Amino acid sequence: MTAAHEAPLRDVAATAGGAALGLRARFWRSEEARGLALISPTFIYAILLLLAPVLVIIVFSFWTQNYLDIDRTPTLENYRVAWSDPLYRVLMFRSLAVSALVTLITVVLAYPMAYFLSFHVTQRKALWLFLITIPFWTSYLLRVFAWKIILGYNGVINATLMDIGLIAEPMDFLLYNVNSVVITLAHAWAPFAILPIFVSLEKIDRSLLEAATDLGDGPVARFLRVTLPLSLPGVIAAALIVFIPTVGDYVTPRLVGGKDGLMISNMIQVQFGKANNWPLGAALAVSTMVIVSAASLIFVGVMRQVTSRFR
Amino acid sequence: MKLRPLGVYAVIYLAFLYVPVLFLPIFSFNDSAIVAFPLQGITTKWYAELWSNDVMQGALWNSLKVGGATAVVSTILGICAARALTRYEFRGKRSMSALIMLPLVLPEIIVAVSLLVVLLQLGFSLSLVSVTLGHILMAVPFSIAVLISNFEGFDRSLEEASLDLGEGPFATFFRVTLPIVAPGILSSLLITFTISLDEFIVAFFLSGTEPTLPVYIWSQLRFTARLPHVLALGSMLLLASFILLSVAEVMRRRAARRAGAGLSGGLV
Numbered sequence: 001m002t003a004a005h006e007a008p009l010r011d012v013a014a015t016a017g018g019a020a021l022g023l024r025a026r027f028w029r030s031e032e033a034r035g036l037a038l039i040s041p042t043f044i045y046a047i048l049l050l051l052a053p054v055l056v057i058i059v060f061s062f063w064t065q066n067y068l069d070i071d072r073t074p075t076l077e078n079y080r081v082a083w084s085d086p087l088y089r090v091l092m093f094r095s096l097a098v099s100a101l102v103t104l105i106t107v108v109l110a111y112p113m114a115y116f117l118s119f120h121v122t123q124r125k126a127l128w129l130f131l132i133t134i135p136f137w138t139s140y141l142l143r144v145f146a147w148k149i150i151l152g153y154n155g156v157i158n159a160t161l162m163d164i165g166l167i168a169e170p171m172d173f174l175l176y177n178v179n180s181v182v183i184t185l186a187h188a189w190a191p192f193a194i195l196p197i198f199v200s201l202e203k204i205d206r207s208l209l210e211a212a213t214d215l216g217d218g219p220v221a222r223f224l225r226v227t228l229p230l231s232l233p234g235v236i237a238a239a240l241i242v243f244i245p246t247v248g249d250y251v252t253p254r255l256v257g258g259k260d261g262l263m264i265s266n267m268i269q270v271q272f273g274k275a276n277n278w279p280l281g282a283a284l285a286v287s288t289m290v291i292v293s294a295a296s297l298i299f300v301g302v303m304r305q306v307t308s309r310f311r
Numbered sequence: 312m313k314l315r316p317l318g319v320y321a322v323i324y325l326a327f328l329y330v331p332v333l334f335l336p337i338f339s340f341n342d343s344a345i346v347a348f349p350l351q352g353i354t355t356k357w358y359a360e361l362w363s364n365d366v367m368q369g370a371l372w373n374s375l376k377v378g379g380a381t382a383v384v385s386t387i388l389g390i391c392a393a394r395a396l397t398r399y400e401f402r403g404k405r406s407m408s409a410l411i412m413l414p415l416v417l418p419e420i421i422v423a424v425s426l427l428v429v430l431l432q433l434g435f436s437l438s439l440v441s442v443t444l445g446h447i448l449m450a451v452p453f454s455i456a457v458l459i460s461n462f463e464g465f466d467r468s469l470e471e472a473s474l475d476l477g478e479g480p481f482a483t484f485f486r487v488t489l490p491i492v493a494p495g496i497l498s499s500l501l502i503t504f505t506i507s508l509d510e511f512i513v514a515f516f517l518s519g520t521e522p523t524l525p526v527y528i529w530s531q532l533r534f535t536a537r538l539p540h541v542l543a544l545g546s547m548l549l550l551a552s553f554i555l556l557s558v559a560e561v562m563r564r565r566a567a568r569r570a571g572a573g574l575s576g577g578l579v
């Protein structure tokens with residue numbers, strides 16, 4: 001926001017020209033220098049502990065593990081294995097499919113909630129927002145663990161259904177499969193999808209809605225032709241915020257996924273742990289990043305097309 | 312109040328968010344070593360046994376140390392970045408802030424694994440320090456998000472007035488800027504502390520032989536007999552997070568009011 005209203009200021013200063021040019025230029029240069037100096041500790045921290053390590057991982061993915069040593073001759077062998085071994089392929093496809101499904105569920109469920117918050121809550125909006133964001137901050141591990149209690153053999157659902165006589169035996173298909181992973185992830189990431197959609201709904205100029213009504217649109221047509229298209233940026237952001245991290249989720253598949261629900265990050269962990277094949281683990285991690293980024297870019301591209309067609 | 316169904320949906324949605332988590336405290340008071348319905352009566356013995364557990368106390372202490380260090384360092388880094396982003400224009404601003412905010416969306420396992428490789432390659436052994444380094448990286452974006460909304464509504468003419476009246480930049484910062492943004496900073500400290508307290512993946516990869524609370528919980532999940540203790544510990548962790556976040560929210564709102572901004576802000 002500040003960027004938006006300071007940039008013109010700088011332009012004015014730059015074009016003011018004339019006599020004051022030298023002085024002004026020096027002033028802006030020093031402003032710039034101060035800004036750079038102020039952000040540099042944080043930026044350097046991110047370079048040292050995020051950018052550099054990720055680059056190291058990329059380099060590692062081209063090396064080979066020889067028992068305890070690392071052979072540093074560059075090779076694509078890890079990528080060949082990572083992309084052709086059926087085991088890794090299955091895990092990768094499952095991760096993408098699970099994340100896509102979780103993203104769809106969370107965004108579809110979050111939209112009405114965000115809509116309610118933006119258009120129907122007039123008092124205590126901040127309290128509602130706070131109530132929604134609290135689960136977002138509490139322990140992810142514990143939120144996932146709760147589902148183990150709910151879906152388990154003697155868990156909440158089985159016990160309740162047996163109590164009211166709907167089933168005679170506990171159902172054993174609730175836990176330890178892909179479904180339980182999807183349910184748990186959809187719950188754990190639900191709050192993440194609401195906020196971006198809410199923000200985009202808040203930005204909609206309410207007079208546009210009045211105009212649509214005045215011009216004869218009913219509530220449904222108005223929603224489909226005005227509200228929904230204008231809130232699509234928020235929907236896109238929400239989808240990415242859920243999709244990208246869930247592809248690499250480790251805890252949920254490990255705790256509630258059983259054998260059939262494991263995902264790619266569980267294999268990455270095995271390569272860095274028990275299997276002790278760092279380069280292969282690195283290749284799997286890099287592949288995941290590349291595939292997730294590609295999928296996200298394609299998604300954004302498609303959504304842009306959809307949005308432009310609306311207009 | 313037209314469109315009541317949406318209100319009903321909102322309440323159901325909130326229940327969906329909260330009810331699953333509430334089973335943890337419910338079972339933590341259940342007088343049975345087996346975590347299953349029907350409930351067997353109320354007891355506090357799991358909490359008592361938990362408290363006398365040395366390993367748990369060690370993990371608690373570890374978590375407090377890591378959380379404290381993370382909160383302080385990430386908030387300082389957050390202040391620098393948020394101030395630079397809201398107050399100054401400079402080249403590369405967008406790409407710099409993109410890199411700093413990247414941990415928000417990057418899968419945690421990537422952060423954890425890459426830090427693990429680099430630290431071990433550089434010859435560091437895994438310790439609470441390595442966990443803290445990782446937690447700072449992940450907490451800084453949240454600190455910035457909280458602080459930016461605080462700094463953005465900040466009326467710069469107050470600072471200019473102070474400078475015009477003869478205070479130097481340092482005195483202006485401590486006497487004008489800081490009091491206005493103090494609640495935001497406190498809010499950032501509490502939130503980053505909570506993030507560190509609850510964070511599992513990075514701690515799991517980088518903690519070595521010194522577990523934090525979530526890593527301790529993870530190690531206990533394998534033992535069925537230990538589950539009631541895990542539930543008791545988890546419930547206390549939830550309660551602690553809830554209290555910390557509520558205080559942080561109150562602080563954040565106070566900050567927003569002082570800075571003259573609206574009620575949005577935080578991550579919104």
